Amino acid sequence: MIEIRNVSKTFDDSKAVDNVSVSIKENTVFGLIGTNGAGKSTVLRMVAGVLEQDEGEIAIDGLPVFDNMEAKRKIYFIADEPYFFANSNAVDMQKYLSTVYPEFAVSDYYTYLVNFGLDKKRKINTYSKGMKKQLALICGVCSGTKYLLCDETFDGLDPVMRQGIKSIFAGEMSKRGMTPVIASHNLRELEDICDHVGLLHKGGVLLSKDLEDMKCNIQKVQCVFKSNEDEARVIASLDIMKNEKRGSLNTLTVRGNKAEILAIFATVNTVFFEALPLSLEEIFISETEVVGYDIKKLILG
Amino acid sequence: MISKNSFLASLKENSKRRIWLWLLSALSYLVIFPTAVAMAISRGKRSEEYLIESLGEALGRQALQEQLIKGMEQFFGITNPVMWLVIAAFAVVSAIQGFSYLYSKKKIDFYMGMPVKRSRRFCVIWLNGILIYLIPYFTGLLIAGLIAAVNGVMTASVLREAALAYGIYLCFFLGVYHLTILAVMLTGNVIITCFGTAVFFLYEWCVRLIIQSYQALFFKFYSYSGNSAEPLFSPFTILLQYAGKHENGQGSGLSAVVYLLLFAVIVGAVAYICYLKRPAEAAGKAMAFTLPQPIIKILLVVPVTLLAGCLVSDIVGYSPIYGEGKEGFIIFAMAVVLIVSSCLIQILYEFDIKGILHKKHHIFISAVAVVIVFLIFRYDLLGYDSYIPKADSVASAAFVPPYEYRYYGGDNYFSEDMEHISKISYVEENMYLSDVGAVNKLMKLSIDEMNKYDNLSQLFNEENDDSLWYKATVIFRMDNKRNVYRDIYVNVNNPEVAALLDRIEASDEYISGINMGASELLAKILADDESKAVVSYGDNYYQQKLSSQEAEEFLALYIEDVKGIGFTKLRESIPCGSLRFSIVKKYLTHSSYFDTEFPIYPFHTRCVEYLKEHGYYRESFINPEDVERIQVTNYNMNIAAEKQKQWQEQLALDSDVSVVSESAWSNLEYSRYASYDSLDDISELCNALYPQDWLSQSWHMGTSEDTDYSITVYFKSDSQPAKDNMSVGTYCFKAEEVPQFVIDDTVYRE
Structure with missing residues (x-):
């Protein structure tokens, strides 16, 4: 587990990370979301042991990470702009990484290269931006580390590649319990990958929750009530987070267990009733509105 | 088998990243080294024919061999300045290139995210940088050595020089390399690193130069002697000193090597600590660490401001010290430079023009520092000009009189190993006065006499008719091995000064310390088969x-004759x-x-007796029989001055006197000359004439020449001077000894 406790980091006069505390459980895909400048990269760089925190503690499986080789052997960090040696190709990178990471999966590496259509002999500086990101991900996955830290790595990847990466992650997670931590400023990029999400804003953590928990606890219902009395009774019985009404059609975002909510609706007469799936975006909108933030302004742009 | 994760594997991987530097190094040492040796041998052999022709078969071949070996010794040895520059350039490039990943966030994220210890990464890059220099150098040396050996010029001495140079150059390389690494660690940008490296190499030298300039500007007794701007903490200076000593055969130079190595180790350790502490x-x-930023800024701004003051x-x-000029311009220029340099550095620190307005208090602190330093020099707050070392803390002293033409060799001094040296160097080496009290x-x-005057200009003012000032240098060798140098002004007309000069100059320590003729050096040279001395x-x-025999005998008598002769006696006499x-x-x-x-x-009685x-x-300087005619020019300077005064008075009274009148006066010629060709006149004149520079060039001369007169002697074509290509001679009259008939013939009459 990665434990971040009351961590702060200041660059010159500006506080990039302010008293952040997050726990990242093993064998989950953790999404770190925040606007540009929210402190995502700084948190990841500190977790990777690149930066040293000014205050607080960061522990990788109980080990402090900064300048601690034992802890760092468990981490592979893919920066927002991944670096590859000048004039090198994928083979050169493999050779180097194999000297640094003893568990480096060489055969998997070349299999992935073929699967992703990356030419191992081609110079990396002639790759496209997306190809470089794919290669960086392959390097990270094959390094054999327990934790894979990805900073904006998925931004710009096409859906097919995203699916490919997702299936690799799933495979590695089931095979050796890999824990990817993915930072992004775009919520939609993480929607189909993450199990757990932490929202960073202005250097601090707004929330950190398991996606399933969030999904289970918030329901979206569309319905047309037969009478105003029915409508009033339901609204009074439910913990409504949001109610949009167009004509007679009510779209309700409700906090609570799905079965309980359905039971309440069963007590009244409805002309039309349907329980809708919630997007990560909607969950976030709802959650952050509760704490007084307009998530649309923060993340969705 | 080497494991993948071993140190050597890391070294190999790092080498791949630095392949162009390896290539450059290989190109430099593997190509240039052997090629240059081959060319030097080939060039040397081209002079074979000339040497054999001029020296004969055996000697010519021997000369060629020696010439080639000497050339090889210089080429492979440590006195090859081209090699210094190449090595220094490699050290700088290798250090910057090796640690350049620290300038890039991308690279930092990559490397520092890896499970590789900082210390190990440092060691890999550091060692690789050294190997990039060492291996090609050694290989190039080996190939060049083989070429030299094939040509028969790789002797034990050449091998020894090459091995020595290899070791010393490694120390030198490490010094420059570590200093540059330190610059990299303190900065975060390659341009600022280059700037920082230049500052490391030049800072001490600049500061020393500024201090010396301020001392010369504000201190009356400042002496340039013994004050070197050479930095103590520079691998270049240490190598230079070692090379100098090695070339002159002065000891093994081990202390310089140890110092160089120590310097490299200390700087390397500091650079390593900075590396460990350096934030990603x-x-x-611009700067890697926040804390030293203001200190570095002030340490740059203050000397730059002081330098500006110096230049202005x-x-x-x-x-x-001469009472000339006012401080206004200097203070204004210094204020401008202080503000501008401080703002510029702040802009560099922030890489933002808006930074110009930040940290204004640094300007204030720098200004305070500049004012303090300026006042220390301006008002001599540390008492430089009033400092006289206590006699009991001085081991020995030396007194160096002003420039003395014709006396004790003038400035034509040379050392035992036949190298031209300055008078100061000769005295430093040879004069150890035990009578420190007299010099003190x-x-x-x-100092006391000088304090009567506001500035040095007043010393040489015409109003001081009764004084005659000269600048001399004194050296105090302190018990703590430090030497104190001062240029003092002595009024030789002051009887107390003259008495002290007598006391100093009459001592054997003084005479042997300044008079090469009184040393054993010339006797040794006369006995040396490899030196040919013409004595006349x-x-x-x-x-x-x-x-030769006469010269040896005469020199022995001279050494006896100069003993105990003091200042006053010399001053009252004219050489014969x-x-x-x-x-x-x-x-x-x-x-x-x-x-x-x-x-x-004349009082060198043994010498005079021997000559006789x-x-x-010779009883007189000129033989009248040799002279065809003598021309005497009298400038009538007193009359000219009187006339000028009259014109000025007239000018003050009558405003109508135009500028034309002024120029008309200046065009008037007051000089009068006379030519003498009769033997009687010539004989009388010859008795009153002295070779001109014998009377005018020394402070010993209380009896000076009469500068109103200029005398040209035309020798007959069959005379000895004419045969020696000296058909015209310049002579002078001693003051107040001008023959009356000459005065009558040449005085200005309206």
Whole structure:
């Protein structure tokens, strides 16, 4: 587990990370979301042991990470702009990484290269931006580390590649319990990958929750009530987070267990009733509105 | 088998990243080294024919061999300045290139995210940088050595020089390399690193130069002697000193090597600590650490401001010790430079023009520092000019009189190994006065007398008719091994000063310390088979050669005669001739030439007696029989000055006197000349004439020449001077000894 406790980091006069505390459980895909400048990269760089925190503690499986080789052997960090040696190709990178990471999966590496259509002999500086990101991900996955830290790595990847990466992650997670931590400023990029999400804003953590928990606890219902009395009774019985009404059609975002909510609706007469799936975006909108933030302004742009 | 994760594997991987530097190094040492040796041998052999022709078969071949070996020794040895530059350039490039990943956030994220210890990464890059230099150098040396060996010029001495140079150059490389690594660690951008490296190499030298300039500007007794701007903490200086000592065969130079190595180790350790402490976020910034930023800024701004003050003082002719110029310009220029340099550094720190307005308090702190330093020099707050070392803390002293033409060799000094050296160097090496009290007292007198005047210009003012000031240098060798140098002003007309000068100059320590003729050096040269010395007695126009035996005998008498002769006696006397040495030191392929001369006075009784016995002594400077005519020019300077004064008075009274009148006065010629060709006149004149520079060039001369007169002697074509290509001679009259008939003939009459 990665434990971040009351961590702060200041660059010159500006506080990039302010008293952040997050726990990242093993064998989950953790999404770190925040606007540009929210402190995502700084948190990841500190977790990777690149930066040293000014205050607080960061522990990788109980080990402090900064300048601690034992802890760092468990981490592979893919920066927002991944670096590859000048004039090198994928083979050169493999050779180097194999000297640094003893568990480096060489055969998997070349299999992935073929699967992703990356030419191992081609110079990396002639790759496209997306190809470089794919290669960086392959390097990270094959390094054999327990934790894979990805900073904006998925931004710009096409859906097919995203699916490919997702299936690799799933495979590695089931095979050796890999824990990817993915930072992004775009919520939609993480929607189909993450199990757990932490929202960073202005250097601090707004929330950190398991996606399933969030999904289970918030329901979206569309319905047309037969009478105003029915409508009033339901609204009074439910913990409504949001109610949009167009004509007679009510779209309700409700906090609570799905079965309980359905039971309440069963007590009244409805002309039309349907329980809708919630997007990560909607969950976030709802959650952050509760704490007084307009998530649309923060993340969705 | 080497494991993948081993240190060597890391080294190999790092080498791949630095392949172009390996190639450059290989190209430099593997190509240039052997090629240059082959070319040097080939060039040397081209002179074979000439050497055999000029020296004969056996000697010519020997000369060629020696020439080639010497060339190889210089090429492979540590006195090859081209090699210094190449090595220093490699050290700088290798350090910057090796640690350049610290400038890039991308690279930092990559490397520092890896499970590789910082210490290990440092060691890999550091060692690789050294190997990039060492391996190609050694290989190039080996190939060049083989080429030299094939040509028969790889002797034990060449091998020894090459091995020595390899070791010393490694120390030198490490010094420069570590200093540059330190610059990299303190900065976050390659341009600022280059700037920082330059600061490391030049800072101490600049500061020393500024201090010396301020001392010269504000201190009356400042002496340039013994003050070197060479930095103590520079691998270049240490190598230079070692090379100098090695070339002159002065000891093993082990201390310099140890110092160089120690310097490299200490700087390397500091650079390593900085590396460990360096924050990753420093990449791309000007400075890696926040804490030293203001200190570095102030340490740069203060000398830059002081340097500006120095330059402006030179431009506006500001010289407080001579009472010239005002401080206004200098203060204004310094204020401008202080603000501008402080703002510029802040902009560099922030890489933002808006930074110009930040940290204004640094300007204030720098200004306070500049004012303090300026005041220390301006008002001599540390008492430089009033400092007289306590006699009991001085081991020995030296007194160096001002420039003395014709006396004790003038400035034509040379060392035992036949190298030209300065008078100061000779004195530093040879004069150890135990009578420190006399030198101390002389200095105190000088300070006391000088304090009567506001500035040095007043010293040489015409109103001080009764004083005659000279600048001399005193050296105090302190018990703590430090040397104190001062240029003092002595009024030789002050009886107390003259007495002290007598006390100093009459001592054996003084005479042997300044008079090469009184040392054993010349006797050694006369006995040396490889040196040819032509010794003669006479003056500029009449020279008589002495045989070797005569020269040896005469020199022995001279050494006895100069003992105990003090300042006053020399001052009251005029030499009757001088003993000249023209020495040629022969080497196989070239020769070195040295000239020196020593005045012989009438009171040098043993010498005069010897000259008389051997028929070399001359009763007068000129033989009248040799003279065709003598032309005397009287400038009538007193009359000219009087006339000028009259014109000025007239100008003050009558405003109508135009500028034309002024120029009309200046065009008037007051000089009058007369020519004498009768033997009687010539004989009378010859008795009153002295070779001109014998009367005018020394502080010993209380009896000076009459500067109103200029005398040109035309020798007959069959005379000895004319045969020696000196058909015209310049002479002078001693003051107040001008023959009456000359005065009558040449005085200005309206």
